[in-house]
Amino acid sequence: MGEFTADESHPRYNSLLSRHKLEIAASKGMLADSAMIAHGRGEAFDYLLGEESSNNAIIATKNALAHLNAAKRPIITINGNTAALAGKELMQIAEALNCPIEINIFYRTEKRISAIIEHLEAIKTEHGITTKILGEKPDAKIPGLEGPRANCCHEGIFSSDVILVPLEDGDRCEALVKMGKTVIVVDLNPMSRSAKMASITIVDEISRVAKNMIDLIESDYKNEIDIDFVNKKNLQKSINIIAANYMS
Amino acid sequence: MGEFTADESHPRYNSLLSRHKLEIAASKGMLADSAMIAHGRGEAFDYLLGEESSNNAIIATKNALAHLNAAKRPIITINGNTAALAGKELMQIAEALNCPIEINIFYRTEKRISAIIEHLEAIKTEHGITTKILGEKPDAKIPGLEGPRANCCHEGIFSSDVILVPLEDGDRCEALVKMGKTVIVVDLNPMSRSAKMASITIVDEISRVAKNMIDLIESDYKNEIDIDFVNKKNLQKSINIIAANYMS
Known part of the structure; x- marks a missing residue:
């Protein structure tokens, strides 16, 4: 894997950097075969969204953070793609929230779990992060779920009241909602089953979301739960952005 | 690489089959690192298009085939993804048109070219196809192009008058148009540079396009060039389909 040499002024800098991070993650064995395809789908939706955090994504992000802050047992889950793209930032958020993170992968193999843990432990050491990794x-x-994707940790996902699950699959999102949890999903497709099923859907790219959350944590933003937030209405605004980009 | 075992009744059968074909191609060294991401982007657009050949895609396909039929030196180009997804069908179309195919990859390496040729030669042997591979x-x-992506064969792309280039990059599409060729592009994103630049853009999935062309060749369809065809107007219809899916 070569060094990443693109200049920050390159118009596709962020996109190239993400791909580079995923290629490294793939070479470490962190990703499922379908990970690159999933990333490409995300790229297409992000392109349609204008590759920036929309106002409604910021509103959803603020509300999500307020819910995580107010939670008794918040948890942030990380899969291979999110570990590659925003592992450091998500652990920093967990550290600020004083909650653990849990590795939560759809196509679970012990080898991939170990590769992801190794990647995250290296980041912890490098950046002095103490967040517990479950x-x-x-x-x-x-x-309600069958097979390996039902597996979770009692101390983590199982006992949580508010859960951030970036890039979740629809069935598992539904199962988590049925457990009574506040489920926060990050998904670039505002029409996906997860997006529709979640308590709060942030239609935005995971590394932008993580950076936005860190900015909010570091600012003196007054972090209150938005009692007027209706996920369906917020989702519709993202759908409208995409539709407007098509109609123009 | 395991056997492909999904049942044809599976709602995601075609999508899973495509992924399986690409995974095999990747294991054979036929694909660039970015191939899976490109496929995922295509999947997202196909999802927005309803995963079927639209009427306007059929109109573009018919017109494209008429232009290929009427050409003095038609050529069909194939890259790693199209070789994996529709290699057999594209060679069958070339056989019917009595034209060669040319392997035409963006990130050109001799190793990848050889892997693709080996894959296509095996298909030729298995199906009794005699099409010449350039x-x-x-x-x-x-x-007007720099570096390896400018390379082509004099007997093939260079001397062609009508060229089918599935999944082409924008710069090369523009360069081919500037050479005075009729450039037929297959692209699931109706707003891509290639889609806008091409003479005829088929906004559809490559394996469906190839099957549609074979059906047209095998039927007694009267294959005439559509003198009223305006690519921009045809493209707009695909954009409208996506926008309508968003607005509903």
């Missing part, structure tokens, strides 16, 4: 030894199951 | 020894350059 997921290596699942000891609970998400009711 | 691209191994480029001896001409596309004017």
Whole structure:
């Protein structure tokens, strides 16, 4: 894997940097076969969204952070793609929230879990982060799911009241909502099943979302739950942005 | 690489089959690192288009085939993704048109070219196809392009009058148009530079396009050039389909 040499002034800098991070993650064994395809789908939606955090994405992000702050047992889950793209930032957010993170991958193999943990532990050491990483030894199951994707940790996902699950699959999102949790999803497709199913959907790219959350944490932003927030209405605004880009 | 075992009744059968074909192609060294991401982008647009050939895609396909039929020196170009997804069908179309195919990859390496040729030669043997495969020894350059992506064969792309270039990059599409060729592009994103630049853009998935062309060839369809065809107007119809899916 070569050094990343693109200049920050390159119009596709962020896109190239993301791809580079994913290629490194793939070479470390962190990603499922479908990870690159999933990333490409995200790229297409991000292109349609104008590759920036919309106002409604910021509103959803603020509300999500307020819910995580107010939670008794918040949890941030990380899969291979999010570990590659925003592992450091998500652990920094967990550190600020004083909550653990849990590795939560759809196509679970011990080898991939280990590769992701190794990647995240290296980031922890480099940046002095102390966040606890769960997921290596699942000891609970998400009711209503079959097979390895039901596995989770009792101390983490299972007992959480507010859960941030970037890039979640629709079935598992539904199962988590049915457990009574406030489920925060980050998804670039505002029409996906997860997007429609979640309590709060942030239609934005995960590394932008993580940076926005860190900015909010570091600012003196008054972090209150938005009682007027209606996820369906917020989602519709993202749909409208895409439709407007098409109609112009 | 395991056997492909999904049932044809599976709602995502075609999507899973395409992924399986690409995974095999990747394991054979036929694909660039960015191939899976490109496929994922295509999947997102195909999802927005309803995963079927629209009426306007059929109109563009018919017109494209009429232009290929009427050409003095037609050529069909194939890259790694199209070789994996529709290699057999594109060679069958070339056989019917009595034209060669040319391997034409953006990130050109001799290793990838050889892997693609090996893949296509195996298909030729298996299906009794005699189409000539060009691209191994480029001896001409596309004017206006730099580096390996300018390379092409004099007997093929360089001397062609009508060229089918599935999944082409914008710069090369523009350079081919500037050479005075009728450039037929297959692209799922109706707003891409290639889509806007091409003489005829088929906004559809390559394996569906190839099957549609074979059906047209095998039927007694009267194959006339559509003198009322305006690519921009045809493209707008695909944009409208996507916008309508968003607005509903």
